[in-house]
Amino acid sequence: xxxDSHPLISDWLTVRNGRLVVHTGKVDIGQRISTALAQIAHExxxxxxxxxxxxxxxxxxxxxxxxxxxxNSIEQSGHAVRCAAATLRQLLIAHAADLLGxxxxxxxxxDGALSGPGTxxxxxxxxxxxxxEPTARADPLAASLATSLARSLAGPVAVPEPAMxxxxxxxxxxxxxxHDLDVPDMLHARVIRxxxxxxxxxxxxxxxxxxxxxxxxxxxxxxxFLAVAGTTEWDVSKAAERxxxxxxWSDNGGLPEADVFAALTxxxxxxxxxxxxxxxxxxxxxxxxxDPDHTARYERxxxxxxxxxxxxxxxxxxxxxxxVVTHSQGIYPLRDSIAESLGLDPDQVELSHVPxxxxxxxxxxxxxxxxxxxxxxxxxxxxxxxxxxxxxxxxYEPFGTAMAVELAASLDRSGNIAAFSAEAIGGTxxxxxxxxxxxxxxxxxxxxxxxxxxxxxxxxxxxxNWQGGMHRNLDPIYDVPAKRLIKxxxxxxxxxxxxxxxxxxAANIFALESFMDELAGQQDRDPLEFRLAHLTDPxxxxxxxxxxxxxxxxxxxxxxxxxxxxxxxxxxxMTRVAICVDLEVGDRGEIRLKHALIVxxxxxxxxxxxxxxxxxxxxxxxxxxxxxxxxxxxxxxILSQDWDSYPVIRFDNVPRMRTVILNQPDASPxxxxxxxxxxxxxxxxxxxxxxxxxxxxxxxxxxxxxxxxALNAPS
Numbered sequence: 001x002x003x004d005s006h007p008l009i010s011d012w013l014t015v016r017n018g019r020l021v022v023h024t025g026k027v028d029i030g031q032r033i034s035t036a037l038a039q040i041a042h043e044x045x046x047x048x049x050x051x052x053x054x055x056x057x058x059x060x061x062x063x064x065x066x067x068x069x070x071x072n073s074i075e076q077s078g079h080a081v082r083c084a085a086a087t088l089r090q091l092l093i094a095h096a097a098d099l100l101g102x103x104x105x106x107x108x109x110x111d112g113a114l115s116g117p118g119t120x121x122x123x124x125x126x127x128x129x130x131x132x133e134p135t136a137r138a139d140p141l142a143a144s145l146a147t148s149l150a151r152s153l154a155g156p157v158a159v160p161e162p163a164m165x166x167x168x169x170x171x172x173x174x175x176x177x178x179h180d181l182d183v184p185d186m187l188h189a190r191v192i193r194x195x196x197x198x199x200x201x202x203x204x205x206x207x208x209x210x211x212x213x214x215x216x217x218x219x220x221x222x223x224x225f226l227a228v229a230g231t232t233e234w235d236v237s238k239a240a241e242r243x244x245x246x247x248x249w250s251d252n253g254g255l256p257e258a259d260v261f262a263a264l265t266x267x268x269x270x271x272x273x274x275x276x277x278x279x280x281x282x283x284x285x286x287x288x289x290x291d292p293d294h295t296a297r298y299e300r301x302x303x304x305x306x307x308x309x310x311x312x313x314x315x316x317x318x319x320x321x322x323x324v325v326t327h328s329q330g331i332y333p334l335r336d337s338i339a340e341s342l343g344l345d346p347d348q349v350e351l352s353h354v355p356x357x358x359x360x361x362x363x364x365x366x367x368x369x370x371x372x373x374x375x376x377x378x379x380x381x382x383x384x385x386x387x388x389x390x391x392x393x394x395x396y397e398p399f400g401t402a403m404a405v406e407l408a409a410s411l412d413r414s415g416n417i418a419a420f421s422a423e424a425i426g427g428t429x430x431x432x433x434x435x436x437x438x439x440x441x442x443x444x445x446x447x448x449x450x451x452x453x454x455x456x457x458x459x460x461x462x463x464x465n466w467q468g469g470m471h472r473n474l475d476p477i478y479d480v481p482a483k484r485l486i487k488x489x490x491x492x493x494x495x496x497x498x499x500x501x502x503x504x505x506a507a508n509i510f511a512l513e514s515f516m517d518e519l520a521g522q523q524d525r526d527p528l529e530f531r532l533a534h535l536t537d538p539x540x541x542x543x544x545x546x547x548x549x550x551x552x553x554x555x556x557x558x559x560x561x562x563x564x565x566x567x568x569x570x571x572x573x574m575t576r577v578a579i580c581v582d583l584e585v586g587d588r589g590e591i592r593l594k595h596a597l598i599v600x601x602x603x604x605x606x607x608x609x610x611x612x613x614x615x616x617x618x619x620x621x622x623x624x625x626x627x628x629x630x631x632x633x634x635x636x637x638i639l640s641q642d643w644d645s646y647p648v649i650r651f652d653n654v655p656r657m658r659t660v661i662l663n664q665p666d667a668s669p670x671x672x673x674x675x676x677x678x679x680x681x682x683x684x685x686x687x688x689x690x691x692x693x694x695x696x697x698x699x700x701x702x703x704x705x706x707x708x709x710a711l712n713a714p715s
Contacts, residue, residue: 003080006063007137009091012084013041014055015129020047020112022081023055025065026073027329027353029360030617031673032610033073034165037081039606044085044145045125047112054165058352059335067330067432069361069499071574071671074606078669086142088132095131096123146604164610178327178354179312181385186314187218188233189375189386190240192226192247193396196637197496199249200224200450208246212239219243220378223452227375229384254635256494261299261698264404264425269488270462277467277475277572279487286484289421292408294519298511299698301630302495303400304640306648309357310393311364315372316383322349322376326369327356330432334366337433337441338373341448341455360501360621360673362432364388364397367446370433374447394646395638396446399631400500401427401493403470405511415523416533421484422474422512424504428460428489429469431498446496460491467571473505473678476512477569478534495631501618502674505570506625509678510685510699513566517686518695527686531567539601539664540569540576546660547578547599554595560584561594562691566682568675575602575675579619581655581683585691589703589710591627593655593684601662603670612659615676619657622680624649628700 002025006012014021022041028034034054042049055062065077093107093114102117113122169175194200201224212219217230217239228243230236272279273286314325322344328334331351339346356365372386388396403426412418433444442448443458463469471487520530528548535541544567557563562585567578582595598615605611628647632639640646681699689695694709 001079002063002065002076003083003138003140006080008134009084009088009132009136009138010134011063012081012138013088015126016053018124018126019051019053020045020126021053021055023062024077024081025057025063025332026068026077027057027331028355029068029327029329030355030358031073031614032164032607033068033077035610036074036078036607038165040078040081041085044082045089045112046109047125051112051126056352057331059331059350064332067333069329071570071673071675073671073673074669075671078606080138082144082146083140083142084138086144087136087139088129090142091132091136092125092128095128099131176354177309177357178314178325179309179356179387181314181325181354183383186383186385187229187231187379188236189227189229189372189384190236191371191386191388191392192228192240192244193392194224194249194450196255197396198252198255200252201226201247202250203248205246208243212243215239218379220375222374223454224450225374225447227371227386229375229379255633255637257635260302260402260493261404263493264299264402264490266423266425266486266488269425269490271486271488272462274471274474274485274487277471279462279464279471281464285486289408289410289419289484291410292419292421293411294515294522295406295408296511296515296518296697297404297406298507298514299404300402300507300510300625301699302402302497303500303625303629304394304631304646305359305361305363305397305400305500306624306629306646307357307359307363307393310388310390311356311368311397312385312387313365313369313372314383314385315369315376317373317376317380320348322373324349324351324369324373325354326351326365327354327359328365328369329362330366330434333432333434333441334369336435337445338370340435340439341370341442341445342373342377361400362398362498362500364393366433367396370445371447391641394641398431398496398498401429401497403504403507405507407511407515409515409519411519415525417478417480417519419482419484420476420480422476422508423486423488424470424474424508425488426470426490426504426507427493427497428463428491429497429499429503430460430463431458431496457496460489462487462489467573468503470504472503472571473508473512473568475572477540477572478531479536480534494633501621502677505568505674505678506622506681509566509568510681513568513679513682514685514695514697517564517689527565540567542662543567543576543578543599543601546662547580547597550597550599550658550660551580554580554582554597557582557594557691558584560586560691562687562689564683564685564687564690566679566686568679568682570671570675570678574670575600575672577615577675577679579676579679579683581680581687583655583684583687583691585688585706589706591688591701593623593653596655596657596680598657598659598676599662600659600672600675601664602672602675603664603667605661605663606669608661611661611672614672615659616657618674618676619680620649620654622677623684625677626681626684626699626701627653628702630700
């Protein structure tokens with residue numbers, strides 16, 4: 001936990017100019033962690049929210065909390081801030097009693113100020129914090145005020161919800177993303193990309209280089225890494241286009257064009273059994289189920305992160321120090337990887353986080369930061385703002401891996417699952433640049449693969465973490481007497497892959513929840529009742545029961561309509577989510593989402609609006625995966641390089657949405673950032689089956705896919 005490595009109160013809470021400053025190593029990428037952390041500090045110290053700031057997340061200044069991922073921010077950073085604030089409150093009250101007399105119980109904390117005997121006016125706690133020893137440690141068992149506040153959220157009294165920090169500036173267009181940075185003496189930079197990942201630079205026209213020099217622009221070349229820099233962004237962009245036309249590249253065989261799903265087999269994989277959510281390296285592969293009652297295979301293609309803006313970064317090399325501004329989700333691992341790549345000491349490199357525009361996972365942010373650093377090292381003392389193009393982002397970011405999930409089940413006499421088998425097959429979800437032996441960090445930075453002294457990619461290794469990578473949510477949350485779970489890592493897929501929101505959970509839950517509907521349908525059992533028959537967790541049952549109650553209030557789908565549902569608990573330990581989707585399927589196979597109902601239990605609620613936004617935003621991303629998204633390529637390169645060739649969900653297919661949150665005031669808050677997309681995918685697939693009678697097991701559910709399956713369906 002974060003508090004173990006950063007145990008001091010001052011690691012998390014300080015005072016600056018009379019204002020409380022909350023420190024965190026978790027970056028805000030739209031999940032409202034800044035709002036939630038400020039709310040936590042407010043709950044424990046009663047300080048008004050408008051007197052609480054969130055410190056800049058920068059290496060050397062922020063706690064090192066690794067990567068902002070896995071829906072862990074509240075459980076890690078939030079827990080640390082909660083303990084620090086609760087301990088600080090106790091110390092401040094004791095300090096006030098020592099200074100001015102009375103017992104600790106005589107002192108009252110209200111609106112961030114203490115009142116007690118011997119005072120005729122409240123004392124702001126920010127004036128007293130200086131009297132607390134800087135080495136004071138946060139007590140992980142400090143009494144918290146959170147439970148009583150959470151109960152008030154669940155009760156009849158309305159409690160004001162915090163507004164999202166920075167939202168007014170975003171709405172007014174004043175918010176500064178990393179792409180918007182503009183500082184004196186700044187140069188713009190663009191990278192000239194190979195036509196595909198295997199191509200390498202053979203020749204660059206001398207005339208083009210002379211033309212570039214004559215215009216006052218800078219050429220940066222390091223092996224096959226090429227970039228242009230100059231004072232005017234338009235000139236740099238156009239020069240990069242002209243320079244691209246002047247390059248001759250080796251093809252090196254091009255990209256493999258074979259059917260990727262044909263390669264997703266257990267026969268060419270590294271296989272590991274999974275026991276209680278953890279791969280067992282010493283265990284043998286158990287035999288398949290004998291004569292299962294039902295089997296099915298589900299498939300998901302390569303997908304993009306689909307960030308609204310392409311990646312960008314600003315870097316400056318001056319006085320022996322490299323400063324990088326980035327929207328990376330892991331500034332400390334990236335700092336160490338950049339330092340190692342450039343032969344610098346980590347203390348010579350500082351990374352500061354400034355938000356980009358929309359991404360969950362490992363997109364191009366880390367690579368853009370490293371490329372900006374390369375250019376900055378070549379052109380010292382000038383800030384370099386390097387931006388990727390839309391084509392760069394779509395063709396060169398790490399993709400979410402294609403996956404297949406093969407399921408089998410045997411039923412008992414009552415029709416419930418007696419034995420269950422699941423095999424997940426796919427590429428790696430671990431492509432982030434993290435320092436380690438054998439240049440592990442530099443190996444995962446794209447530019448290092450084509451520089452003059454290239455570093456080969458890191459060979460994919462199985463993720464051995466609990467509920468990690470491909471086996472996330474492979475273990476069904478349902479009560480099943482016998483389970484056979486296997487992860488199968490394919491190490492030679494045609495594209496670079498890494499962490500995309502939810503990792504393996506999206507494919508695994510799509511498969512499992514589709515399978516549950518199939519099993520229920522074969523027995524003419526209600527899909528909700530079938531799920532409840534396999535659940536003993538009362539909180540899971542409460543979520544599904546509430547979904548059933550809310551579904552009863554909805555009008556039934558029309559003639560071309562269908563209704564589907566799904567249930568999941570992210571990582572089998574975090575937020576519980578049940579989703580119902582109503583949709584229509586047109587005569588040409590087009591799908592229109594009509595209504596989405598979400599019921600969730602995320603434990604104790606801190607920021608209800610933020611939680612609802614996460615759940616609803618997650619639903620929309622899951623819907624986009626289900627209906628539209630897949631990477632296309634041929635031998636010459638990636639074909640899906642814009643929003644027409646890689647469509648995502650748009651406003652004309654956003655359904656009416658209703659979200660019900662079951663507050664659990666006596667429970668711990670649970671991670672919710674990745675809880676909704678997986679069941680959203682499954683609920684949509686189940687609704688399509690309900691509307692058409694077609695069980696489509698390969699994503700996305702495009703009109704062509706549906707019509708093709710309808711033509712091939714038995715009459």
